[in-house]
Amino acid sequence: MKIAFPTKDWATISGHAGQAPNWLVFDLTEYREGQTLPAPTRIELAREQLPHYFKDDGPHPLDGVELIVACSAGDGYVRHMKKRGADVVLTGETDPAAALDHILKGETLPEQRFDITTTLCKLRDLFSRH
Numbered sequence: 001m002k003i004a005f006p007t008k009d010w011a012t013i014s015g016h017a018g019q020a021p022n023w024l025v026f027d028l029t030e031y032r033e034g035q036t037l038p039a040p041t042r043i044e045l046a047r048e049q050l051p052h053y054f055k056d057d058g059p060h061p062l063d064g065v066e067l068i069v070a071c072s073a074g075d076g077y078v079r080h081m082k083k084r085g086a087d088v089v090l091t092g093e094t095d096p097a098a099a100l101d102h103i104l105k106g107e108t109l110p111e112q113r114f115d116i117t118t119t120l121c122k123l124r125d126l127f128s129r130h
Contacts, residue, residue: 001066
């Protein structure tokens with residue numbers, strides 16, 4: 001399983017996943033409980049590759065990711081990523097390692113914090129192509 005986290009600084013989970021240019025992707029395909037977690041792959045997206053702008057007209061650097069963990073994302077983004085094979089989970093946790101630890105232990109992630117951009121995204125998504 002591949003799990004991706006949008007980030008602005010390569011250290012914290014950011015909000016507004018649809019416009020996030022930087023991503024940490026953990027490939028847990030070979031991971032087994034008790035092993036050291038693999039280091040994440042850093043993916044930097046060009047503007048036209050940002051999920052907010054991507055036209056679904058070809059392969060994408062985030063293809064193969066099954067779970068996206070972000071601090072905020074609009075409903076259109078969630079639907080769009082579902083069509084591309086990835087579930088989106090929103091959380092108030094900002095540390096990717098802590099979020100990954102919760103997921104691997106089967107624990108619930110901390111609740112999402114209020115973010116005005118999420119409200120704005122929900123309004124925008126009323127008119128989204130997704």
